[in-house]
Amino acid sequence: MLIIIIGVVVAVLVIGGGAAAWFLTRSHGDEEEGGGAPAARKEAPKVAPTFLPMENMVVNLADPGGDRFAQIGITLELEDAKTAEQVKLYLPTIRSGILMLVSQRTSAELLVREGKEKLAADIRREVSRPLGYSVPTERERARVAEAEQDGDAEDRPARKRTERNPVLRVLFSNFIIQ
Template identity: 65%
Template sequence: MSETAPAPAKNKKLLIIVAVVLLAVLSGVAAWVMLAQRSSLDDEEGGRSGRAAQAAAKAPPTFMPMENMVVNLADPGGDRFAQIGITLELADAKAAEQVKTYMPSIRSSVLLLVSQRTTDELLTREGKEKLAQDVRREVSRPLGYAIPKPRKRAAQRDLDDEEEDDDEDERPRRRADDNPVRQVLFSSFIIQ
């Protein structure tokens, strides 16, 4: 009988080892399931905007050309004019439908905007870039979006900072631009 006594001891040790391994595996599976549930809850509560932003960034934009515009410029004498072709880069087709709805108002605003410019302003790259920003603002306004004013140039900003109180150490951060009007592109730009 002494020969059979060591066998149950080995079986006990083997059974304990199997139980510990099984417990460790089950604990790992339980932890993985809990983390998966937590991340899915995070996605449902606050992560939707992050996923939507990633999807929007991956989606190709929609380009919407506007009819060419011929506008008298604000030069002295009133004999200069500009012919401008504008294409709007929009977030998606839904935004394009919204812009189409307001197109008469948008076109009028853009014509008024361009007619206030002079030849000298529009011949420079900076003048064209400022016009593009202003056109974006005019297109966005009927859609309910406000475009912040462009930042001042560094030299002017430094002068302004010296004049301001020293209490304003840090400017507030701006939130991400969620405007569906992404960019204004010029398809033609002729000044005569």
């Protein structure tokens, strides 16, 4: 009688252990395949961005009479230090392009927030160009959005690279108009 009881207990333990192992490995496999909860998914580790300050620039503005100028300090927020090194290689070209962009603006444009945001977007495009990335203009973004609504994908502008642009933002550290 004792042998039968021990045999039943061992059988129950083996079956219970097998079932527990099956449930644990099944739920672990779901998480790896992306079927788990969103909080359980592994995300790419976040890396702190690199900031590259540029020298202040003094630029004549396109106001009538030509007596207004702007002093602008720019800091670039870049994805990593490798990108910062690449930007440094093209810095003379980038500075020249930024000076040309700012000199086309009037003080009235640059005094409002929207004008500064548009200038920052244009500067980001100017910095991204030598690195091989293209940033669409507002007009191109509007055209793409319109094409997506119409279901026409052929009007989309061609992109030079499909990866994420490493030039994250353009920050103004100094902005004086006189």
